[in-house]
Amino acid sequence: MKFSIFFSLLNIAFVVLAHPEPEPELSATEVVKRELEARNREWKTRNCQAEIRAFTANRMAKRETKLEGRQAPSGTEFTAAAHVTGIPDSATCIVAPEVTEGPYYINNELVRQNLTETQGGTVIVLDIGVININTCQPISDAFVELWAGITTNYSFCYLIIHGLLANATGIYGGYSGATNAVKKETFGRGGYPTDSAGIVEMTTIYPGYYFGRTAHIHTMIHLNYTKNTDGTIKSSSGSMVHSGQFFFDETWNDKVYANSPYTLNKQPRTRNAQDGFIKEAQGNGYNSFASLGYLSGSSLSTGLLGYITVGVDPKADYAIGNQNFYGGTGL
Template sequence: MYFLPPTRISLLNILSSTSSTCVLAPELMEGPYYINNEMIRNNLIEDQAGIRLTLDVAVIDVTTCEPMEDVLVEIWAANATGIYSHGNFPGATLQRNETFLRGGYPTGPDGLAELVTIYPGFYARRTAHVHAMIHMNWDKSENGTFVSSSGSVLHIGQFFFQEEWNDKVYATSPYTENTNKRTYNDEDKTVDDSEDADGNSAFIDLHLAGEDITDGLIGFITVGVNPQASYSIKNKNYLNSTGPSQ
């Protein structure tokens, strides 16, 4: 059974009452680090150090303004030092079979999926962001993964963070060990592409989980989708493969 804590219920109601929730979320680039057929799970952290981020994603049908149940919310992101599982090797053979900070989880009857990850690190030319993909009518494999090519992809996008949160997180360890040149929101073209005239925001609404940022963060975002949409996945890398599929 799917349970929603009282704090989530009240905050979801606040989000649902705003005009920006019933508009399409901006479609953004998939990026080079997507891996097909990842695990169905809501805790993606594994052994990664960093600020714990509990991310609640509400999926809304923009044609009815109603929440969408049993759509799979998939996310993937870099770790605290700006590295993706499988490695940052766009277009090259995958070097490592890793799964950290990747996976997906279905929404409940309230349209909400909760995923636990860490606050992502930055890397060259990219500010802090989380990639997201929404799957409808998805299939589950016997090994507990989902089939990326099943059903339809309703949304491919990215979530961002306000600089005041980036500043606080990146002042803590292990983010201070990131040797990449920091890219800020106003220097990242993808952030510009996420801004539209419909009032939609691709920025996560963040709150402290405790008294201090090291206690973790809770994030909320609403993703408006059209159930008739169908986007194509471009990457040909698969979980447990040693390189791109042929």
């Protein structure tokens, strides 16, 4: 049985002015069911903590070895490798079914690892591991999708006037349930499968903030998926086993947002403590914060590297509620 984790958009003005991603309205029965699921997943994941920490440590160590093999310039240190000993709990993201996909998801996305295109901002490389919480083993060929808001690409006044919704990466031609909801812009969105070791590396731009939301990156994970004839993923195929959001420590947000083009964002900044979705993502023992470090040296100019491991139940199968579809370049 598929459990819907989406919500109805009740009023566009409310969505834009009150909160860009309203919380879903759930029946009492579904609330109880999800709470039980959440506790069960949290319990299972706790049993995998040793394996998950070793999984993350091995990834960090392998990356450090690769960098040493490249003979980095003298004085250059891979800062993130400092986390190899004493990995923080924030390196593990436990599946949280009640964290919504939001209204900005697009079905049938591009299959690619680099999502930056020509966007400005701080580059962030995400090393994402996917692990089976039933066996504590990595999952290969798990398709990991990401989408996020890029720096200053939000214009709520425009959206209200033209009856459109703010997208985390631009503007939709419609919203969930609308006909011919086609997306032209593709920056900041896409997905790629994990390798034989259960790992996928994806490059994007450090997300911006907007009214009601702190820095965050949406993620969705599919198993047993297929592709369309044009090479995009067929979102309705296989099973969707996770929809959630990654967050970042406020210290890193402060560092990134002190630089251009983030300083051009004129919207009031929403901090982690003010974002209600973090409370969802952190409930029941969940931890959705990526462990960050500089990609090299100690400057944002070289980019950031983030590690996070997502624990999923391969037996789960959630429904995608959004009806926005990628329409191809130039539509």
